[in-house]
Amino acid sequence: MTTSPFAFIDGALDRADALRDDPEALALLWPQGRVVLLDDDGHARADAGNRLFAPGGERIGGGPGGAIFLGLRDGAGWFAQRAATVAPAVVAAAPQRVDLRAAAAAWPAFEATVFAQARALLHWHARHHHCGGCGGELDFVRAGWLGRCRQCNSEHYPRTDQAIIVAVSDGERLLLGRQATWPARRWSVIAGFVEPGESLEQTVAREVLEETGVRVRSCRYLASQPWPFPGALMLGFLAHADADTPVAGDELEDARWFDAASVRAGLDRDWSTAADAAEAAGDDGIVLSSPISIARWLAEQWLQGQPR
Template sequence: MTSPIAAHSPAFAFLESPLDRAEHLRDHADGLAARWPRSRVVVVDAEGRAAADAEGGPLRLEGADLACAATGGDPCASALFLGLRGDEAWFAMRADAVVADIAHWVDLRRAAATWPAVEATAFAQARAVLHWQARHRHCGVCGTALEDRRAGWLGWCPRCKLEHYPRTDPAVIVAITDGERLLLGRNAGWPAHRYSTLAGFVEPGESLEQTVAREVFEESGVRVRECRYLASQPWPFPSSLMLGFIAQAEPDEPVVGDELEDARWFTFDEVDAALRGASPEGGLLLSPSISISRWLVSHWHADMAGRRGR
C-alpha cells in the first residue's frame, strides 16, 4: 500500500521555495554587478549564523546597503551568487567581508523552524557554500591560494590550473522496521528520551543500499533484508545530503557499540503517541519537524496506520 504521505511533497526544511540558481549567470560579472544594488544579500558570520532583525526574523539587506570591508573593494566582486527569485538576484557574503550594522544573528535550525521557506532555504544554501569556501582556501595538490571564480562556485588554482568545487557529503538516513516495530537510536549528547532514525555516511566504492545495510548493522547489530529510497534533504551541518530510505530488517535484538548510546524497537502505539505529542512523561521524544528523520518516522507511521485501517 502506498503511504498517503508519499503522494505529496515531503514536509521538511530546505526544500520549499528554492531559488532559480541561474547557473548561466555565474560567468557574467558585469550582469551580476548591475543587479547588485537591488539584490537581496544573506550575510553569514563565522559561526554559520545569518543576520536577523530584532525579532529574530530574516534581516532584509540589499546590495546597496553593504560596503566591502577591504578599503576600495567591490562587495559584489567577492559575493557568492545564490540565484534568482523572479527578477531579483540573491547573493551571500561572509560577515567579515562586509561593513554593515548588524546586531542580531540566528542559527540555521531556528531559521528553518521560524523563517519563511524562501529565506530559510536560501540561508541553507549560503551556509553550505560559504563554509566550503572558508575551509578550502588552498589547492589540495600544491598548496597555492585559490582564486574564487564563477561567482563563488569555483576555486581555481593559478599554479596547477585545477578546479575545485563545493563539497557535498552523501549520507543515508533510514527508517528501519521489522514489519511491526520501528528501530530508533540515540546519541549520548541528545536530550533525555530523544531517539531518531539511524544514519551514516556513504563510503567510496559503496552503493547506497550497501551503505544502509552496513551502517544499520554497525550501529545496532540489526540485519537489513531490503531497503527502498524515499526522499532527500540538503543538511548543511556542514555539508551533508541526507538520502532517506525505509528498510525491512530482521527482528534482531539491538546491540550498540561506540557510535550510539542506545538503540531499541518502538511499537506503533509508542510512535503514534510521540507524533501526537501525547507521550507520557519519560516517553519517546522524536526529532523536530525540520528534519527528514521526523518525516521518515511519519511515513512509516502512516503506512502502518493504513494497514491497520486507521
Template sequence: MDTRPALSGYAFADTPLDRADKLRDDVAALLGLWPQARILIVDDEGRAHADETGQAMVVTGTQLGGGPGAAIFLGLREAQAWFAVRADVVSFEAPQRIDLRRAAATWPAFEAGVFALARALLHWHAGTRHCGTCGGAVEFRRAGYQGACTQCGREHYPRVDPAVIVAVSDGERLLLGRQSGWPARRWSVVAGFVEPGESLEQTVAREVYEETRVRVRASRYLGAQPWPFPGALMLGFEADAEPDEPQVDGELEAARWFGVDEIGEALRREAAGDDGEGVLLSSPISIARSLIEHWYMQRGALA
C-alpha cells in the same frame, strides 16, 4: 499501484531559486543585478543577520554599496538576484544573529533554504583556502562556485557528502537509536555516510548492521534533504529487516524497537507541548522526523 505519501515537511528541500549557472561568468550582468539584489549576510560562525523579531534581515546591493566583489551569487527568484556575503567584509550591523537550525524552524521556507545554501558555500570557502594537491593559494571564480589553485591550476568545487538515513521496520516495530551527546530522551532513525564503492542500498544494510546488528532484507528510497551542517545530503530510505534484538558497539549509546503506540504517543505529546516525560523524536525540520511520521502513518493506514 504504490499510493504511499511522499515525504514532506522538512527544511531546505523546497527552495524555488533558479541557480542561473550561465550568469556566474557574466560579470556585467551580475553588476547590473547588484543594486536591487537581495543579500544575506552570514558570519564566520554560520549565523545570519536577523531583525528584532528574529526574521531574516536581507539588505539590497544599494544599501551595501559597491558591487558583487567577493559576494557569492546564489541565483534568481524571478528577476531578482540573491547573494551571500561574509559579515566581516561589510560594514553592516544587525539587531541579532541566528543560526540555521533556528531559521529553519521560524523563517519562511524560501528564506531558510537560501540561508542553507549560503551557509554551505561560505563554509566551503572557509575550508578551501589552500589546494589539497600542492598547497597553493585558492582563489574563487564563477561568482563563488569554483575554486582555482593559483599555483598548479587544479579546480575545486563545493563538496557534498552523501549519507543514508533509514526508517527500519520489522513489519510491526520501528528501530530507533540514540547517541550519547543527544539531549535526554531523544531518539532517531539510523544514519551514516556512503563509503567509496557502495551503492546506497548497500550503505543502508551496512550502516544498520554496524550500528545495531539488525539485518536489513530490502530498502526503498523515499526522498532527500540537503543538510548543510556543513555539507551533507541526507538520502531517506525505508527498510524491511529481521526482528533481531538490537545491539550497540559504541557508535550508538542505545538502540531498540518501538511500537506504533509508543511513536503515536510521542507525536501527540509533542503536539500538545512536551511534558518532560517519555520519548523525544527527531526535530520537525529534519528528514529523520518525516521518515518516522511516514512509518507511523503507514502503520496507522494498515491497522
C-alpha cells in the same frame, strides 16, 4: 511542486548557472539584489524583529566581487557574504543572530532555504583555502562556485557529503537509536555516510548493521533533504530487517525496537530541550526528531503503514 514536509526544500532559488561566468550581468543585478549576511560561526544576521536581514547590494556598496551569487528569485539576484566584510554601519542594523535550525522552525520556507544554501557555501569557502594536490592557494571564481589553484590550475568544487537515513522495520516495530549527547528521551532513525565504491543500498545495510547489529533484507528510496550542518545530503529510505536484538555500535548510546504506539506518542511529543522532554514525558516516553528534519518524516511514513 508540492510543499515539502521538511525544511530546506521549498522556495529554492533559480540557481542561474549561466550567470556565474557573466560578471557584467552580476554587476547589473547587484544594486537591487539581496545579500544574506552570515557571521563566521554560520549564524545569519536578522533585524530587531528576528527576521532575515538581507540588504540590497546598493546599500552594501561596491560590487558583487566578494560575494557568492546564490541565484535568482522573480528576476532579482540573491547573494551571500560574510558579515565581517561589510561596513559596520550596515551590520549594526541587524542586531540579532539566528541559528539555521531556529530559522528553519520559525522563518518562511524561502528564507530558511536561502539561508541554508548561503551557510553551506560560506562554510566551504572558509575551510578550503588551499589545493589538496599541491598546496597552492585557491582563487574563488564563477561567482564563488569554483576554487582554482594558483599553482597547478586544478579545480575544486563545493563539497556535498552523501548520507543515508533510514526507517528500519521488522514489520511491526521501528528501529531507533540515540546518541549520548542528545537531549533526554530523544531518539531518531538510523543514519550514516556513504563510503567510496558503495551503492546507497549497500550503505543502508552496512550502517544499520554497524550501528545496531540488525540485518537489513531490503530497502527502498523515498526522498532527500539538504542538511547543511555543514554540507550533507540526506537520502531517505524505508527498510525491512530481521527481528534481531539491537546492539548499539560505537556511534550510539542505545538502539531499540519501538512499537507503533510508542512511535505515535513520540511524534506527539515535540520538545527541543532535554528539560522540556523530561518534564513533559513523566513516563519513559520517547521524543522524536524536529519537524524540520527528514528523520521525523521517515518515522511518519513508517507509521502510516501501521494499524491503529
